[in-house]
Amino acid sequence: MNTKRKIAFGSDHAGIDLKKPIMDYVKSLGFDIHDFGTYDHNRTDYPIYGKKVAEAVAKGEYDLGIIMCGTGIGIGMAANKVPGIRCASVSEPYSAKLSREHNNANILSLGSRVVGPELAKLIVDEFLGTEFIGGRHQRRIDMLTAEDEHNDVKFEEVKNGSEEKYNHYNYNEGKNIL
Numbered sequence: 001m002n003t004k005r006k007i008a009f010g011s012d013h014a015g016i017d018l019k020k021p022i023m024d025y026v027k028s029l030g031f032d033i034h035d036f037g038t039y040d041h042n043r044t045d046y047p048i049y050g051k052k053v054a055e056a057v058a059k060g061e062y063d064l065g066i067i068m069c070g071t072g073i074g075i076g077m078a079a080n081k082v083p084g085i086r087c088a089s090v091s092e093p094y095s096a097k098l099s100r101e102h103n104n105a106n107i108l109s110l111g112s113r114v115v116g117p118e119l120a121k122l123i124v125d126e127f128l129g130t131e132f133i134g135g136r137h138q139r140r141i142d143m144l145t146a147e148d149e150h151n152d153v154k155f156e157e158v159k160n161g162s163e164e165k166y167n168h169y170n171y172n173e174g175k176n177i178l
Helices: 016-028 046-058 073-080 093-101 117-129 136-148 152-160
Strands: 006-011 032-035 064-069 087-089 107-111
Touching: 006 016, 006 046, 016 032, 016 064, 016 117, 046 064, 046 073, 046 107, 064 073, 064 117, 073 087, 073 107, 087 093, 093 117, 107 117, 136 152
Parallel strands: 006 032, 006 064, 064 107, 087 107
Antiparallel strands: none
């Protein structure tokens, strides 16, 4: 794992009990972390913290983000409102891996009422330890970027353009496929 990356954290009141052990875990892996709140169990609104983390990641102040609420869905939806954010709400490691590998997710959203700390650590390991593979998947990211920019012309150009420039990666290269 690249331990020089900076990870932004955030949660609402429902996610706070999962946030602390996951922040400690990520810090133990050598990552720099920052907690954007909330800091106590007083009822609060998840969009506040999803937005704070997403804006910090979108501005490049942090490399990735990890956010939490009761299900991971609401705070993930809030984060995805920020242009440039590709937040994945997941509850198992395989989806976390593919969210990075295929979708270039830059924020992971977890549900504290859905996953416990040990499963969350496995999910985080996959998220932090996986890189985007590009290739044919880059085309899709380019479409998402055009949508973020509300640029229908760019979207259509990517959609109707040559796939050749995106086909430089062979997913199965070097793999033992049965």
